[in-house]
Amino acid sequence: MRMMTVDTPLSLSEGEPLKAGVQFRKKSSSLKAIQPKQKPKPRIFIQADPHEMLFSFTQKITEGMEPDVILECLDFEWELHRMYFFKSQVLSQLLATAVQNTDLHTADSYTKAFAIALRNLYNSKIEVNEDDVLGILASANVLQFPSLFYKCVQLMRSSIGPTNVCSYYSAGCKYQQPSLISDCERWVEVNLVPHLGSHIHLRKLPLELLQKVLRSSRLFTFNEFHLLRTTLCWVFLQQNPKIQIIPSYDTILTYFSSLPKICAFLEREIGQRYIAIFQSLRLHGITSSKHLEELWDINFLPLPWLTRILSDHYHALENGGDMVFQRDFNTQAVRFGLVLTEEPRYHAEIVSIYGFFFEIKAVRHEASAYSFYMQRVKHADPIISFFTAERSPVSLKQEREVKYEIKAQCQIDGKWEEFTTERLTQKFGVKKPASKSKVLKASIPSVPIYVTFSFLFPSS
Template sequence: MAQRKNVSVFVTPRNSLDLLPLTRLVPEAPALDTKSAHLYLLSAPFAVLGGLSPREKEVAKVVPLHQRYFRRQAGLTNRWQFSFSPSCDLLGIAQANKAVRVGLNETLMRIMSVDAPVSLNTERKTWKEISDLRAESKGLLVQYPTTKPKLRNRLFSQQGPPHERLFSYTQKVTEGLEPDVTLECLGFQWDLHRMYLFKSQVLANLLASAVLDHGMHYTDNRTVKETRCYKRRLLAGRDNKKLSERKQKIPKVTLVLDIDNPDVTRFAFAAALKNLYNSQMEVNEEDVLEILATASELQFPSLFQKCAQVMRSSISPANVCSYYSAGCKYKQPSLISDCERWIEVNLVIQLGSQIHLRKLPLELLQKMLRSSRLFTFSEFHLWKITLCWVFLQQNPKIQIIPSYDTVRTYFSSLPKICSFLEKEIGQRYIAIFQSLRLHGITSSKHLEELWQINFLPLPWLTRILSYHYYALEYGGDMAFQRDFNTQAVRFGLVLTQEPRYHAEIISIYGFFFEIKAMRHEASAYSFYMQRVKHTDPIISFFTAECSPVSLKKEREVQYEIKAQCQIDGKWEEFTTGRLTQKFGVKKPSCKSKVLKMYVPPVPIYVTFSLLFPSSLA
């Protein structure tokens, strides 16, 4: 192991603004290649952080260091320049520091290169040497990797262990009052004050049992009254001799609490005990799940409700799945409904484009796909997201959300004996794809992809194509789709503060419609759709060339325009209801009913649902 040597610095007197020592720079020295090259590669980040380059790690004798230099400020831009060439890479130091913080996961431990011909997973001794070097350079406790998953614990390297931090906080709150309760839990002894333990039913019961064991029976009404007065006077901060004398007579008790919940960490336990002393509950969003589990174990109702409130107001793609699981575990229907409502709106927009999609439970995904309030830009978007979800379930070690081309290539490369859903590993996903409205995928390009990917069973593809053939043959009639709530084809728009106008052209069975969303004033919005002729210049050449064209002058359509937005943390929904109208190619019959709403300038998610009823009926 390389050692660092303190060297005195000789500096001429200068202005304090011009002097700032660079402690990381040391001169290079010739290396002695006594170990394999891969050890140098793996130890490079830690050696750089320790002030030594990888080649200086195995120096037999410490080379005398030269006088260190100082950097000077260059102008008023607060930039620094050197009059010499530094002996180490400053950018490399930053990257090494980042590498130390991130660590090595299972994928990186299996990587073998020219510099590291032996995988790290099979070289435990090398990893131990590197960890020892990291401990020497960082001064922190190093835990060697094991096959068993470890609980997430927060380090207190700078602020001290959690029980010591809690003791400092309680001393400030109680103005130095001597603790009279010792709680043994999670390997620590927590010094507490009994008058604050009554917010937790578990701690209150433990305290009552301990008091009875010490022969302190407070069943007498007078004693209970004196105890309440004692607590009231302590809270009021009054100082008198009788109070201090009575306090000295109360013996200190020790409580033992066993918690087997793996979600309860020492930091979360300290945060829960801290809230025993607070009139207003304080919960950090980063540790809300652990604090919620601790509040449940301690039966701390006010803290539990505060955690649930923080979770409902901080739902995001990174935590929505874990929040939903916590709501189901602790039976919180309001938290469950808020998570489901968030997924209904943001499944396509946010969650579908992030790796957190993998954590979405199968039952929840199926429920969301069947929801009538689910927002999507088209039915094909839901197909892509569902296919990506299956890909992530089959490849749990993927750390980056793949592109659709990657997912399509993966399933296309599987053996062509049968489709994926007909295989044993794919049968558990059949119910999810049955929840999709695959008949709403009408583009010839998208249908060709469904055929080539070899994912859906052949009878499914045949049925979808037969639906399209029948609809084109009979002027757009969707005779096999009669339930509007579960079979209408959906198209969506998102209207933000800028731009104020959004319009798109959609095509279905030879009929073209323009869906529009506009913001007129600061809080006035309108949404509608209108039929467009196939010869209208607003239709692009590509759309007109690749889409069938219907020459019918009128087409009966069942439609619904629905707008959703979040106002003051609550989701609001505005809708025209289900309407039936014959759309022509000229005004006024070409325009639908206009949905108007007056809401603050927030993102609005608009869904247009269409269904062509059978004209034969």
């Protein structure tokens, strides 16, 4: 290949070429110098495409100055101005050499993103849109355009949501951006169950990230069953990659129930890779007879697992709620959660375990003042629904020692913050003041707020 400058023709084969740090894939890339022209030739574009839009933009910025270099890349000839190349290390080097094998794909979306990246060479202020940020990030990486690259990372960190968290996480890993990786992990910790679990993008969640999040002490869930249901949905989506909508829970149950009954799903060859994920769940926290029957029917968990769960429940019920097989609060405490938004100002829910009923509460007093606490209620209390009272076991013990922690998580000025009571031990009676836990008070200026109530019944 030859590159012709305005003054002197120079063959790149003469002398030792300058090597660039990035290579272009598939189609070779090159730069050509453009000979000075007397008058710019008029251009008529039938349909705007990325490189034509870029040409129009550069003509406006340079006030009609003729391009003096051509970049051949992505099946286009991009007419540019070398005076702006100082912003990109690769383009600066390409003035003296050519680099082959680009890291960009030739898809239209990446062509558009590459055009936006080149356009930012001419901008005094970097401009990036969220829709094309992944392609622009890849382009900035290829061009070694650091200000554009970190602008993309900054935009991604501030716009994480259920539709992009998985792709952002993958990009963070690919380009070794620990801050982006950490932000994605943190988002999944609190949003796996309430948000990502209801989106088809749950399928893209990497196995290693899911396993890490399930073991996190900051993981939020409404209860242990909701977490199991979300995890089952994730496995279903891995096994059915052509499904385009999030399935109902009944669909998931039907699918696993329809598989051969030779052995449990996790014992099959296709299921063994998921064992560590389900070992990270707190299955002993699933106490509803209906949910346990469903687990039995779908033949998903190995029989020894189900036997252990039922045995633990029986032992706890026989011994006044004592959870003698669950002693590690950090990994075995049973969790219940509330998500607070703008309205209503008062949130409360009845939870029960081993015959004991608790009301978990969150109250907003003023614009940013909140209180979180729980209190034990009698099994005959009117606030307990007839359905709950009818199907739940009842303990007549007047006191129950409980280890518990109340934790609230939220974003303040873009950073995740935690408020907690720390771990406490208290004997809960059925009458005030013994029935009420310590109150967690916090000033939180924004919602949503994710509140987790974790507790464990030690041996009495």
